Amino acid sequence: MTEIVNKNLDITIAVPTYNRASYLPKLLERLFNQIDVEQLNWEIIVIDNNSTDNTSQCVQDYQSKQLSNLSLRYFLETKQGAAFARLRAVREARGYLIGFLDDDNLPALNWVAQAFVFAKEHPQAGAWSGQIHGDYEIKPPAGFEKIQAFLAIREHGAQPLLFKPEHLQLPPAAALVVRKQAWCDNVPQQPQLTGKLPGLLVQGDDYEPLLYIHKAGWKIWYNPSMHTYHQIPSQRLEKDYLLDLARGCGLCICQLRLINAKSWQKPIVILRTFLGNLARFSQHMMKYKFNSKSDLISLFELQFYFSSMMSPFYYLKQICKKRLKSLYKIKSSI
Incomplete structure (x- = not known):
């Protein structure tokens, strides 16, 4: 070294x-x-x-x-x-x-x-x-x-x-x-x-x-x-800042879990991230009986679980964007 x-x-x-x-x-x-x-x-x-x-x-x-x-x-x-x-x-x-x-x-x-x-x-x-x-x-x-x-x-x-x-x-x-x-x-x-x-x-x-x-x-x-x-x-x-923070922290979860994953592990990580956070999101909704809007802290948690659940789709969207951008560059250079 x-x-x-x-x-x-x-x-x-x-x-x-x-x-x-x-x-x-x-x-x-x-x-x-x-x-x-x-x-x-x-x-x-x-x-x-x-x-x-x-x-x-x-x-x-x-x-x-x-x-x-x-x-x-x-x-x-x-x-x-x-x-x-x-x-x-x-x-x-x-x-x-x-x-x-x-x-x-x-x-x-x-x-x-x-x-x-x-x-x-x-x-x-x-x-x-x-x-x-x-x-x-x-x-x-x-x-x-x-x-x-x-x-x-x-x-x-x-x-x-x-x-x-x-x-x-x-x-x-x-x-x-x-x-x-x-x-x-x-x-x-x-x-x-x-x-x-x-x-x-x-x-x-x-x-x-x-x-x-x-x-x-x-x-x-x-x-x-x-x-x-x-x-x-x-x-x-304030509410707006905290909910933006919860969303931003949630949307990165799948990408973070994929950083050190092997290729064969990635589909499993993506599925587990979605299902695990779907369960958390559902449990949170049931716990607060759909009244979390009146409680800023529980609303923050709800936003974080939802964004974490959606993080695999955000990740896949980013991958598609990168590939389309690469294809566009290749076509432009021909």
Whole structure:
């Protein structure tokens, strides 16, 4: 295996961002004030995914006052989508560890140190995440804990544990740490799932790289010593946003389950995905006696089960589109 990382740096903290210049100062201040990092060689990189606000100026302002032993670098990634921003971050990172923080994350002041310690203690860990707590602008609705994981809130207790990728039990890309080698050796440069875009709500882009890393034999861990706070504005608790989120998370389920499936397994995976979620959808309807419209949380669950049930058809539709596009290109070139 060819070594591809710069051993001069221990860890790169990568911040993919899009039109969140108002959020960046809080995050950068947290990073500039990290503790127990005196012995670490590390850097921060901001990946601007085509922002139209003053993101670049915000980063420049912080570059002018950056610490002498900490580099802050800025990159513009013009290919839209969170998956492409992360791929650019991996290419530019000079650390053999990469810690991803979303622009609305607020890491605890020992987050970087705890991420590095865990890497040393768990050499077979290809990726790990920690506790992600909600920092809510308004109080969430009753029963919100049932769906909080969809908003990247993860609180799995005080003991380390292994995630179960085979059941799609994985951490979000927010506040995730990976070994650059594990990523570069196994994650394709062209993602199947690019992340939420205008007119394209399908998600799953944060799980896709982890499935490839796990297939290669790396472990995916939960490290409770890493604490992050996810800022959640009031609009993310509104009905329209939550139902769009449920739909986007559901429609990617079949594609995620197919990523590491062998060719002969794919028809089985497609059928099981449909039938399993049909059962969940039906049970949910019976449980709430068709009155889930009055309960936002149960309505969210209903939308997720329905979209998961429809995900095989969405996947097959995308395959047909790609093949038709390829045929069109061939005919145009003749």
